[in-house]
Amino acid sequence: MVLPAALPSSVVPPSLQELAERIRPVVLARQAVVPVLEPLERLMPDGGLIRGSTITIGGVGATSLALQLSTAASQSGSWVVVVGLNDLAPVAVLEANLNAERIAFIDPGNSGRHVDVLAALIGAVDVIVLDARLSLRPSDGRRLASRLRERGSILIVVSPGGTVNPSLSADLSLTVSDAQWEGLGCGYGHLRSRHVCVGVNGRGRASRTARCELLLPAIDAQVAIAESEREDGTVVAFSR
Amino acid sequence: MNVRTLVVLCPDWPVIATAASADEAVAVIAANRVTATSPAARAEGVEVGLRRRDAQRRCPVLHIVDPDPDRDARVFASIAALVDRFTPRVELSSPGSLAFPTLGPSRYFGGDEPLAGLVASEIDNALGSSGWFDAVGVGVADGIFAATRAAELAVARPGHVSVIPSGQSAKFLSPFPVSVLGRPELADVLYRLGLRRIGDFAALSVDDVVARFGIEGRFLHRLARGIDDRPSSVGPPSRSFDVESVIDPPAERVDIAAFAARAIADDLHDRLCAEGLACTRLLVVIETDAGERLERVWRHEGALSSTGIVDRVRWQLDGWLNGPSAQRPSGGVSRLLLVPDEVMPARGRQHGFWGGETEADERAGRALARVQGMLGVAAVTVPERRGGRGPADVVVRAPFVGIDGDDGQGRGVALDAPWPGRVPSPLPTLLPTEPLPIQVLDARGASVWVSGRGTLSAEPSMVRFDDAARGDVSILGWAGPWPCDERWWDQLTHRRRARLQLALADGRALLVQIEQGSWSVEAIYD
Numbered sequence: 001m002v003l004p005a006a007l008p009s010s011v012v013p014p015s016l017q018e019l020a021e022r023i024r025p026v027v028l029a030r031q032a033v034v035p036v037l038e039p040l041e042r043l044m045p046d047g048g049l050i051r052g053s054t055i056t057i058g059g060v061g062a063t064s065l066a067l068q069l070s071t072a073a074s075q076s077g078s079w080v081v082v083v084g085l086n087d088l089a090p091v092a093v094l095e096a097n098l099n100a101e102r103i104a105f106i107d108p109g110n111s112g113r114h115v116d117v118l119a120a121l122i123g124a125v126d127v128i129v130l131d132a133r134l135s136l137r138p139s140d141g142r143r144l145a146s147r148l149r150e151r152g153s154i155l156i157v158v159s160p161g162g163t164v165n166p167s168l169s170a171d172l173s174l175t176v177s178d179a180q181w182e183g184l185g186c187g188y189g190h191l192r193s194r195h196v197c198v199g200v201n202g203r204g205r206a207s208r209t210a211r212c213e214l215l216l217p218a219i220d221a222q223v224a225i226a227e228s229e230r231e232d233g234t235v236v237a238f239s240r
Numbered sequence: 241m242n243v244r245t246l247v248v249l250c251p252d253w254p255v256i257a258t259a260a261s262a263d264e265a266v267a268v269i270a271a272n273r274v275t276a277t278s279p280a281a282r283a284e285g286v287e288v289g290l291r292r293r294d295a296q297r298r299c300p301v302l303h304i305v306d307p308d309p310d311r312d313a314r315v316f317a318s319i320a321a322l323v324d325r326f327t328p329r330v331e332l333s334s335p336g337s338l339a340f341p342t343l344g345p346s347r348y349f350g351g352d353e354p355l356a357g358l359v360a361s362e363i364d365n366a367l368g369s370s371g372w373f374d375a376v377g378v379g380v381a382d383g384i385f386a387a388t389r390a391a392e393l394a395v396a397r398p399g400h401v402s403v404i405p406s407g408q409s410a411k412f413l414s415p416f417p418v419s420v421l422g423r424p425e426l427a428d429v430l431y432r433l434g435l436r437r438i439g440d441f442a443a444l445s446v447d448d449v450v451a452r453f454g455i456e457g458r459f460l461h462r463l464a465r466g467i468d469d470r471p472s473s474v475g476p477p478s479r480s481f482d483v484e485s486v487i488d489p490p491a492e493r494v495d496i497a498a499f500a501a502r503a504i505a506d507d508l509h510d511r512l513c514a515e516g517l518a519c520t521r522l523l524v525v526i527e528t529d530a531g532e533r534l535e536r537v538w539r540h541e542g543a544l545s546s547t548g549i550v551d552r553v554r555w556q557l558d559g560w561l562n563g564p565s566a567q568r569p570s571g572g573v574s575r576l577l578l579v580p581d582e583v584m585p586a587r588g589r590q591h592g593f594w595g596g597e598t599e600a601d602e603r604a605g606r607a608l609a610r611v612q613g614m615l616g617v618a619a620v621t622v623p624e625r626r627g628g629r630g631p632a633d634v635v636v637r638a639p640f641v642g643i644d645g646d647d648g649q650g651r652g653v654a655l656d657a658p659w660p661g662r663v664p665s666p667l668p669t670l671l672p673t674e675p676l677p678i679q680v681l682d683a684r685g686a687s688v689w690v691s692g693r694g695t696l697s698a699e700p701s702m703v704r705f706d707d708a709a710r711g712d713v714s715i716l717g718w719a720g721p722w723p724c725d726e727r728w729w730d731q732l733t734h735r736r737r738a739r740l741q742l743a744l745a746d747g748r749a750l751l752v753q754i755e756q757g758s759w760s761v762e763a764i765y766d
Contacts, residue, residue, distance in 0.1 A: 060747045063669040063766040079604040089763060090623040091635040092669035102601070104608055104640055105621045117611050124607030126600070160670060160766045179747035181765075184717035186699065190664045191719075191741055191749055191765060221666040 034126060034154060035072045039225045043174065043198055043212050045205040049073065049127070051152035054145060054168055056132070058159045059176035061196050063088065064216050066158045067096035068223045070127045073154075074098040081106060081121055083114060084131025085158065095221050108134065115140045123151030132159030141168045172202035176216070193218050195226055242382035242468045244406065246342045246356060248323060248363060249377045249391035252276060253336025257315040258305050262371040265299050270307040271617075271639050306617065309335060309551070310558060317559020320536065321567055322362050326355065331521065331537040335555070337391075339384055339539070352380045352403050360400040376400055382409040383468035389416060409466030414439025421460050426453065438464045482579045483508045490529040490572030494557045497526075497573040501553040502546075508578050509546035519544045521582035524556050530571030534560050537581060549578065608640055629662040629724055630739075631751065631763045632671050661724055663739065668751050668763035676761040678752060679704040680740070681712075690738040690754050694723040703744060703752075717743040721754075 033048035041047045049055065049069065057066050063085075070080045079102045082088060086107055094100055106121075108114040114134045121128050122144065136144070145168065148155055157168055176196050183192025193215050201209040218224035250256060254268040254276040265281040267274045274290045284299035296302055312335035320338055323330050327345045332338045342352055349355040360378040367375050377397075379390025381404035390412070394402035404412045416438045419427040435441050441449075442464040449461045462468075483504040491497040512519055522544055526534045538544075538552045553576065560569060612620050621637035628634050680688045682698035689697045704712050720740035727733045737755040739762065744750065749765035 061766060067669070077600060079600060081604075081608070087670045087673050087764075089631050089635075089667065089669055089671045090637055091631050091667050093623055094625070094635055095665065095667050100623050100625075102604070103623060104604075105623075105637055106608075106611055106615070107619050107621070108615060109619065111615055113614055116614060120607050120610050120614070124603045160764075177747075181717065181743040181747075181749050184719055184741060184743045184749075186717060187696075187719065189717075189719055191666065191743065193666075194749075194765070217666040 032152065034078065035076060036069055037072050037223055039214065039223050040069060042225070043200055043210075045172070045200075045202070049154045050171070051126075051154060052149040053171040054148065054155045054157065056157045056159070056168065056170040056173040057176070058132075058173070060179045061176035061194065061216055062158050062174075063092070063160050064096070064194075064223075065174060065176055065198065066129055066156050067093060067098065068216065069156060070129065071097050073127050074102055078102065078126035079104070079124075080127045080129065081125045082129045082131075083117060083121070084108060084134045085129065085160075086131075087160075097222065115144070118144055118155075119147065122147050122153045122155075125153060127154050127156065129156045129158060132157050136168060145169065170202060171204070172200065175199040242409070242466075243341045244343060244346075244352070244380065244382055245339050245384050245387045246346075246352070246359065246378065246380045247337065247339045247384060247387040247391045248319070248359060249379070249388060249395065250319070250336045250367075250375055251377070251392065251395060252278060252372075252375050253316065254307060254312055255305070256367065256372050256375060257308075257312040257335065259315075259370070260303065260305075262373070262375075264303060265301055266303045266305060267295055268305050268307050269295070275307060310555060312336065313552075313555030314558040314562060317556070317563055318567075319363060319366065320559075321563075322366055323359060325362075326359060328535075329537070331539045333539045337388070339387065342380060346380075353401065356380050356401040356403055357399065360394070364400060374400070377402070380404065381412065382406060382466060385463050385468070386413055386466055389413060389420065410442060410464075411466075413464065413466055414442060418464075421463060423456070423460060426457070426460060442466075481508060481511055481583075482577060483511075484575060484577040486575050487573055490574040492572045494554060494561055497557050497561075497576065498550060498554040501557075501576055501578075502550050504576065504578055505546045505549035505553065508549065508580065509544075512580065512583065516585060517580075517583040518585070519549070519580040519583055521580070522549060522552065523577075523579040523581045524553050525575075525577035525579070526553075526557060526560065526573055527575040527577075528569040528571035529574040530569065532569040532571065534569075553578070612640065627659060629659050629726065631663055631667045634659075634662075634667070661722065663722070663751065666765070668749075668765045670764040670766045672761055672764070677706050678759050678761055679706075680742075680752065680754075680759050689757065690721045690723070694721055694738060696721055700740065700742070703742065703750070713744045713746055713748075715742050716745055 032051040033046055034051060035048045036044060074080050075097065080098060081103070082105045088105070093103060106117055108117055115136065118128065118130065157170070176198055178197040180195045181191050182195065183189050194217060196214055196216050198212045198214055199209065200212065201207065213226035215224040215226050255266045255278045258266065260266040260278060262278065263280050264278060265284055265286070266278040267281050267286050268276040269292050272292050274286060274288050274295050277286050277288060281299055281302060286295045286299050286302060292304070316335040320330055320332060323338060323340065327340045330338055330340050342355060346352045346355045349358060356378045360376060363376045364373060367373070374395070377391040377393070377395035377400050379387045379394050379402045381387040381390050386404060386409035390402040390404050394400050414437060417436060418430045418438055418441055420438070421427060430441055441461065444461070446458065446461060449457045485500045485504045487497060487500050491500065520540055522538045524536050524538060534556065536556050540548065557573065560567065608620050618639055620640040622640050623635045624638035626633060626636050680700045681702045681704060682688050683701045686698065688700045691697065700715050700718050702712050702714050718740055721738035723738045725736045727735065735755070737753045739751060739753045742750045742752060750761050751763040752759055753762045
């Protein structure tokens with residue numbers, strides 16, 4: 001428990017201290033964390049996906065990153081539901097090692113009911129991957145965000161190569177950039193791995209911008225920390 | 241000992257229940273597969289088990305209906321009411337089929353054949369008044385399995401009656417193929433062992449069958465020998481498990497009464513579970529405050545779950561409260577009574593120790609079902625492995641049909657089955673929903689093409705997108721062409737194309753294909 005700086009703990013009357021102990025929540029918000037794959041832990045200020053938070057992902061490679069972020073949750077028994085993203089290849093989902101038994105795709109089409117769909121899913125599934133191209137009114141965005149915080153689901157908003165929906169205020173926003181493919185020559189080889197930079201910023205502990213270099217995908221179609229970064233260690237990431 | 245049983249069967253019931261006219265081509269499609277058809281649709285070649293698209297191809301005017309067990313059961317209540325005049329001991333197994341033991345009624349009506357004839361003509365007239373003549377079959381035999389087979393045959397016969405003399409069930413069953421036992425895996429094994437008819441299977445010794453196929457094999461072997469399908473362990477419960485609910489004030493609407501049913505169904509199910517029992521036959525009694533009373537016996541092949549019990553109560557309520565006005569009760573529902581009539585030791589459903597079906601699955605299943613209610617059944621899909629060369633073929637989206645624990649990991653074929661010439665891993669993540677035509681140009685700006693022998697006309701150096709916003713992007717690396725000539729034996733689905741993998745200067749990578757001389761983006765590595 002962190003007490004306000006104006007009141008050094010010695011000055012605080014013991015009864016108040018007792019009270020502070022008593023009203024402290026048993027689980028702090030940042031302790032209710034859903035795990036992510038080990039190479040991605042460095043992207044997350046709290047080492048995982050915080051329940052009730054909204055994460056936006058943009059840039060070339062956003063889809064892969066969103067899938068990899070939900071892999072560990074899916075493997076540990078959480079449901080992952082994709083809303084929109086009709087162009088998402090189902091094979092990529094399985095290749096990212098998500099549990100095929102606990103994933104579903106929802107196509108809201110142009111029914112305009114995606115807000116109702118999201119409201120029905122929040123609380124019932126742990127991870128919701130939302131297509132940023134589905135428009136949300138600011139009031140809907142606020143309503144969904146408070147529902148998320150209350151029910152503890154995680155919303156990952158993906159905009160493949162595009163801009164992020166401004167009506168959802170992200171707790172954490174990831175931007176993938178500087179993609180460089182390896183394994184492809186001129187007329188030989190095939191795509192094997194991609195070197196990307198992921199920029200992180202957000203609110204609270206994430207407000208300090210950080211960058212991470214990743215192989216997304218690495219040779220085995222998974223995610224890994226880029227070699228160059230491991231060697232010199234110059235890239236700033238969150239220390240925990 | 242076998243009970244002489246009469247079975248009434250309407251094979252097309254899900255279609256009849258939609259109130260379609262008899263000469264219309266109608267099919268009920270659940271989870272993309274045809275589950276029931278009308279005679280007119282069958283004449284066009286629409287069969288049970290076809291995919292939706294194949295069914296539509298065979299019969300373009302096909303009218304497609306979503307399955308609705310509630311509707312089926314509601315309409316079938318009127319048929320059950322007709323049979324009620326012959327006997328009070330009617331057992332409903334599913335909408336479209338009912339059974340009763342003939343011992344008493346057949347003495348009263350002068351034998352099995354007159355009884356079956358009366359039942360058949362009564363129902364045929366009732367269905368015929370809405371145009372559905374010849375849609376019912378009535379079979380009488382020793383045991384429900386043989387009687388059901390007899391009823392299936394009777395549908396096509398004049399008079400719609402087929403009576404198998406007492407003691408002749410085994411002989412009657414022997415020429416049927418083993419697939420009618422209703423266990424496709426077993427039928428497949430038996431077929432490959434050279435046992436193609438039920439008679440061949442029945443001729444095996446019990447010991448051999450048990451040694452090879454276990455308890456389930458013994459059960460099916462009994463069926464094949466014309467011995468009633470009830471295992472000897474099934475019987476009336478040793479003590480009373482009756483549960484009742486008094487509804488005060490009386491419920492006028494189905495949903496209110498069904499809500500009360502849910503609580504007692506859970507209670508009944510829990511009490512049976514605690515004793516290690518499962519209910520296979522359930523008596524549902526509904527009483528109104530005006531003193532009317534409707535009893536129905538519901539039979540289930542496996543074991544009724546608590547939602548299964550609630551469904552049956554709701555079907556019964558729905559059929560009564562919203563049925564024809566002559567049969568409708570005058571008061572509200574004041575009392576519900578559930579009596580498990582027949583129980584058997586529960587084989588149980590083993591919940592996964594690590595994972596398996598959990599509460600989270602149940603919650604997610606409910607939410608997804610709700611979304612299906614909002615957007616339609618086809619809007620919620622799950623991945624299904626199919627196998628193939630292109631990224632779009634390996635895994636496809638299949639409609640979500642509830643969470644079933646036993647389907648497990650085996651859905652579809654393995655990802656690593658050999659598909660020579662498939663696109664190498666990692667696979668692309670985005671498949672454009674609309675075709676994205678492009679031009680692939682060489683260093684001098686001329687179009688690149690692939691020859692019939694699978695060679696490129698020149699090295700590709702630039703991609704030109706059709707929309708001006710993206711413009712031209714130069715190519716950093718490329719691989720291919722990978723020719724792919726698929727399904728050349730079938731004119732309709734034959735595809736011949738060549739693929740190129742491209743890494744572009746703006747960091748994107750594409751899988752592009754040339755088919756019939758024009759390039760398009762097949763998939764994007766995002």
